[in-house]
Amino acid sequence: MQRTVILASTSRYRRELLTRLRLPFEVHAPEVDETPRAGETPQALAQRLALEKANAVATRFPDAVVIGSDQVADLAGESLGKPGDHARATAQLRRMRGQTLVFQTAVAVVCQATGFVERDLAPVRVVFRELSDAAIEQYLLAEQPYDCAGSAKSEGLGIALLEAIDSDDPSALVGLPLIRTARMLRAAGIDLL
Template sequence: MRKIVLASSSPYRQQILQQLSLPFIAVAPQFIEEIDPNVAPALLVRHLALGKAQSLAETYPDALIIGSDQVFVDQRKRPIGKAGNLQAAFHQLKQMVGRTHCFYTGLALLDSRSGIVQTDYATFSVSFRQLSDDQLFDYLQREKPFDCAGSFKIEGLGIALMEKMAGEDYNSLIGLPLIKLVSMLEIAGVNVLGN
């Protein structure tokens, strides 16, 4: 079987990929992410995912390299970044309560031997409940999601912020669209469910 490389240092993406029971290594990509708010989110995340995969192609010249990146956007399709601290995170969440926002998750699979590239993206929307300032501060102090886009971790206590969620692949919300990845791997000759 070809070597599979996940171009990510994210423990969340690594946990998701482990669901497929395929051997892989995770390597931090050598890629600087630049979020251009003037580029459509679907194009942006595909570009970022591909950049991550391509950044490892020379180091792994005979591998299938997976890149994935995510942008969280508000109702006007403006990117919502990582807050970095408590006050900024509170401000972010305060703007989001009672509204629906969307994650765009880009996916790229690069065959570094042949140069063949597959890219795609998935969307997942989240609708926030109406929450008080005290509830928001309680959440932020308990989970400290300051390094997450939108200032919440859906795989943790962040689920308590939600009224509803909708999308084709829950894994894309966390950072890696597995349903699309399985199809890409099969095109590249890796049958996840055996021969």
Template sequence: MQIVLASTSPYRREIVERLGLPVTAVAPVCDETPLAGETALDTAVRLARSKAMSLAERFPEALIIGGDQVALLDGQQIGKPGSFENGVAMLKWMSGRTVVFHSALALYNSKSGHIQEDVGITRVTLRQLTEQQIRNYLTREPDALNCAGSAKSETLGGALLQKVEADDPNALIGVPLFALVSMLQNEGVEIL
């Protein structure tokens, strides 16, 4: 079966391609607005599922991978900042603190209607950052404004981090790869 990644993120695609399988990346159709009263975990799972299922009509016989990540600090969801100044404010708030990232994964078999879901939890402690360091980072890493909390660990954002705790280091970049391998094997895809 064709494997489709419901994402335009080059980082998510790179993680999935590590498995050596042909992958088609396509933008999902999904409103990413959290629902009132929804937990970070529930938001991440709902959006991962929605992204995967949004491509089912276009790819009726495929394994479709959806993913979403929601960061949480002080009981508040941290989304994508949308602007430079919002990114500065978010990183100032997160500076020196531990943020919990919920990286949800959904694998939808559009032929059978079977869906599998998993969430990778990553605890990230940021260094104590000055406002000038934050501004320098966001100026040099403008793509970070498209990431939860403006924290893009896979490039210069690694300099923001003091400590990362996770069962799967890939989850922070957006794809719990260990869980994806199990899900694909459950669908009969041979990885090794």
């Protein structure tokens, strides 16, 4: 029996990425509090939220295989989330210019019916160019990446903000590490091929 696959996310970017695996899936909002805990590292935050999102939806659909994911931009150990608006995006990008960040992208796959639980982290090292205030403003007006961790959409014009990207799972920077997700789905009994 092929179980239903559910993406526990409201992110259009994760939905678009998951369609690359060419398997039918549903999307359900996880509705979890994404507030960082005191002293929580960016890696721990991303992993906790990925698992909480998967578990929140798996509770409602215990027979399904549920994928949860989260991304946190890590600037020297400080978590940078989604800016939400233009002013915060401007402030984030000003702090990030000329810096190396690690985008911590976590994925969790859960099936309550079988007791399957796996979680992994796909860090992506990103070097930002030295950016003028005018370049930042032009980018933000063009892309409006207010729903992206760290205000940078590498799959669009945001690539012009960067000097280098280093990752073993290139889709992780967009928000869902597909290599790890595919491996976890296979382990959970979902046949991709």
